[in-house]
Amino acid sequence: MKLTFRSLIACAALAMLAAGCENRTSDSVPVTAVSAPGSTSASVADKWLGKWRGPEATFLQLDGGNGKYEVTIRNLDGSRTFHGNAAGNEIAFERDGVKESLRATNGVETGMKWLSKKSDCLTVRAGEGYCRD
Known part of the structure; x- marks a missing residue:
């Protein structure tokens, strides 16, 4: 089957239209689709379970x-x-009406001098981070 430029444009337009028709609410948190075992964002976040x-x-x-x-x-x-829900290499959650995300960082990236020498940390935003010893 030979694809023409016009048919490629039509396919792209149809894909964008379908993507725009998702039912979304203002309090929903995006979740990344998972297709291949072993490479999922959930498996990355699962390594973060526990206390920080x-x-x-x-x-x-x-x-x-x-x-x-x-x-x-x-x-x-x-x-x-x-x-919270896995979203790429982060965990997305909502706090006080604000969408937040939790991501892996080091102590310097937490923006907190008390944690600056740590290497295994999770950060919500600059000035709010938690580390494992």
Whole structure:
């Protein structure tokens, strides 16, 4: 079958139209589609399960797996838990109406001087990070 330029344009337009027809709500968090075992974003995030420590008795506890997570963050005001989903090499979650993401970093990338010498860390945003010893 010979493809013409016009048929390629038509196929591309149809694909974009189909992608734009997804039912989305403002409180949904994107989840990356998984196709090949062993290379999934969920397997990356599953390695992060457990407790990560921050300064002044703060911590992040990550539970769950296979792309669905419970993100418990203890800060100076107390502990709160959020539902998260694997999204690429991150875990996406919503906190106080703001879409956040958790990603692997080192201590310097957390933006926190107390963690600057650590090498195995998770960061939500600059100034909010947690590391393993």
